[in-house]
Amino acid sequence: MWIKQLKIKGMTCPSCAEGIEKKLNTLKGVEIKVCYPEGNGVLTVKGDTRLKSLIAKIEDKGYQVTEMDQKQANTDKSTLSAANNGQQLHVAIIGTGSGAFAGALRAVENGARVTLIERKPIIGGTCVNIGCVPSKIMIRAAHIAHLQQHHAFDGIKKHKPVIDRHQLLAQQRARVNELRAAKYENILESNPEISLVKGDARFKDANTLIVDQEHGNFTEIKADRFLIATGASASIPPIPGLAETPYWTSTEALEAEVLPESLCVIGSSIVALELAQAYLRLGTKVTLLARHSLLFNEDPEIGSELHKILEAEGMTILDHTQAQAISYQKGLLSSGKFTINTTQGQTLICDQLLIATGRPPNTGSLGLEKAGVVMDSDGAISVDDHMRTNIEHIYAAGDCSNQPQFVYVAAAAGTRAAINMTGGDAAINLSAMPAVMFTEPQMATVGLTEAEAQHNNIKTDTRLLPLENVPRALANFETRGFVKLVIEESSRRLIGAQILAPEAGEMIQTAVLAIHNQMTIEDLAGQLFPYLTMVEGIKLCAQTFNKDVKELSCCAG
Structure with a gap:
């Protein structure tokens, strides 16, 4: 009998340890106990089974294994x-x-x-x-x-x-x-x-x-x-009357057992927009009040384009509008009603109110x-x-x-x-942190916007490619949105990306890695991207810094 201690790298949860034990403990004369938090395994073998073959079985599951001596x-x-x-x-x-x-x-x-x-x-x-x-x-x-x-x-x-x-x-x-x-x-x-x-x-x-x-x-x-x-x-703004009403935060909105006929949403950032569109698509009439414009802290072209898309789906969006006072009247035989008086002089009445202001x-x-x-x-x-x-x-x-x-x-x-x-x-x-919002189309960003770069005294060059120039978007008959890339003019390095597209969350990591590895826009444009994928839009946008992509054939490298 012999006993060996192993260092096992690559485990991500206790189930990984259980999987290794299950695989090896079925073998005659072999017993292994794996500790996921420590990344270690203790292997006990009776018989002539070789250590190398057992390590190979663990590595077959995608882990890296090394033998440890007692000092290690x-x-x-x-x-x-x-x-x-x-x-x-x-x-x-x-x-x-x-x-x-x-x-x-x-x-x-x-x-x-x-x-x-x-x-x-x-x-x-x-x-x-x-x-x-x-x-x-x-x-x-x-x-x-x-x-x-x-x-x-x-x-x-x-x-x-x-x-x-x-x-x-x-x-x-x-x-x-x-x-x-x-x-x-x-x-x-x-x-x-x-x-x-x-x-x-x-x-x-x-x-x-x-x-x-x-x-x-x-x-x-x-x-x-x-x-x-x-x-x-959730932040609750000090709007007169709000505290006395049965308003929702995102927690209640996600747990609601009944879909309201009408919903007012106060807020214009990620949580507000995701839930507003979800309720809209589930059949609720939605009115959204934005203190400024949609996604005020992002590239303005994102908010502007998304505003058009959401209104086309049926959402009412009131820009530069705040609630001045809120009241709630209980119903006798049905749910009650919220009344919202706005800074623009409107009086809004709705079945439910969602507060999503940070x-x-x-x-x-x-x-x-x-x-x-x-x-x-x-x-x-x-x-x-x-x-x-x-x-x-x-x-x-x-x-x-x-x-x-x-x-x-x-x-x-x-x-x-x-x-x-x-x-x-x-x-x-x-410095290369991605951010994603799961509306449709999705918004995904990384790095600096054009305005942020200029605020930091970085001279920039930018390109915006509408999705009608991306073959996969055309094949999907879904061309709402764009890809925008920001480069530092002197070095030609990519320093920012803003994407509004159905698969933006899956696309953005390409830009993350490009920024992290300090790739130039020419480096990015010269990479191989699989054809008829949404992420190819990043390559096409990169190519627009030096050519007109409308004049390229399909898959043009």
């Missing part, structure tokens, strides 16, 4: 322990969303023990429970409903969709529960180095948390490092002043590119910090914060 096996944990006076490092994390879990897993992998603190009944944070996942399910359902009565193909009969909101909601909830279990609850249960404490956490001082729990109980938690990953919540950070109840942690004027925790606050052992990641509010930024920040808390050195680079 103990290096990470012993180093961390020595740096902490021989004690296992204790990391306390406030929150259980993507940033919190990413940080917890990496901290445990690096030898720490972790305590998670969560104030809500369920774990997982915004994205899986009340954000990204349920909203994309609803948006997809609305897309299918829209296609049934609005498509471009002559030989397919159009008809009004029959929508059962209860069935849609049940399916949505089931998928949310499934993903929460797979990506959060099961990971927590399978990892003995991560414990969960329920309650509201607040700092007693820079080294101690008080967790207020049910029935007046509380727990004190002392730790060596702290990661604040408490996310953000998401401020959840920091107000944390007692950060007692720990000495600095926040900006909006209540966001100020961090550097290593996720460090001004207090050396306190870190923050995700929507509660001054970083962009995207779940993938939160996860990346949580991982890097954990590396830094356990003695490593990892920075986050947001």
Whole structure:
């Protein structure tokens, strides 16, 4: 009998470890126990099975495997322990969303023990429970409903969709529960180095948390490092009368069991537009109030074009309009009505009202002043590119910090914060950060807009290619939108991309990698792109810097 310790790279979840065990433990005389958080496996073999053949079986599943000697096996944990006076490092994390879990897993992998603190009944944070996942399910359902009565193909009969909101909601909830279990609850249960404490956490001082729990109980938690990953919540504007009405935030809009006949939406950014279009396509009459214009902080051509598209679908959009006062009258035999008086003198009446005016950070109840942690004027925790606050052992990641509010930024920040808390050195680079909005067409951006570049005294050159010049868009009979590229004039390097297209979210990563690798527009135009794909639009737009693409044949390189 022999025993070997293996280092296994490439695992992404506990199921990966289970898959390796399942594959090898069916072999006679072979037993392997794999620890996903540590990235290690202990292999015990009775008989003459060769180590090389077993490693090959693991590598067949796409992992990288190396044999460890005893010194290597103990290096990470012993180093961390020595740096902490021989004690296992204790990391306390406030929150259980993507940033919190990413940080917890990496901290445990690096030898720490972790305590998670969560104030809500369920774990997982915004994205899986009340954000990204349920909203994309609803948006997809609305897309299918829209296609049934609005498509471009002559030989397919159009008809009004029959929508059962209860069935849609049940399916949505089931998928949310499934993903929460797979990506959060099961990971927590399978990892003995991560414990969960329920309650509201607040700092007693820079080294101690008080967790207020049910029935007046509380727990004190002392730790060596702290990661604040408490996310953000819907902003409620101080409109007279609003607080006394049963308005929705995005949470209630995603969980509504009945589709209202009419809906007013206050807001004009990503959440507002995604949900407004989804309800419109599910049969609700939608009126949207925009304080400025749509997507005011993006390239103006995106907002202008999307405004036309949404109005053509039937949405009423009131630019430069705010609610002055709001009231609600209960109905005797039916649902009540909202009355909205606007700054433009209109009186709007609707069955339901959605407030989607931003998401401020959840920091107000944390007692950060007692720990000495600095926040900006909006209540966001100020961090550097290593996720460090001004207090050396306190870190923050995700929507509660001054970083962009995207779940993938939160996860990346949580991982890097954990590396830094356990003695490593990892920075986050947001210079080529993609952003996507899942309206139809989708909006996707990366890098600088033309205006932002000029504000930074960068001389630019730009091109905008309407989708009518992209063969796949023509084949789909869907040419609404465009691709816009921004380059630095002197170096010819790509520095920004703005896309409005049905598959913009799938296209944008090409521009992300081009910017990250400092490609010139000629480099990009010279790459091979598969024909009759939407992403070919990026190549075609790149080619317009030097030629007229209308004069090119199909697939012209």
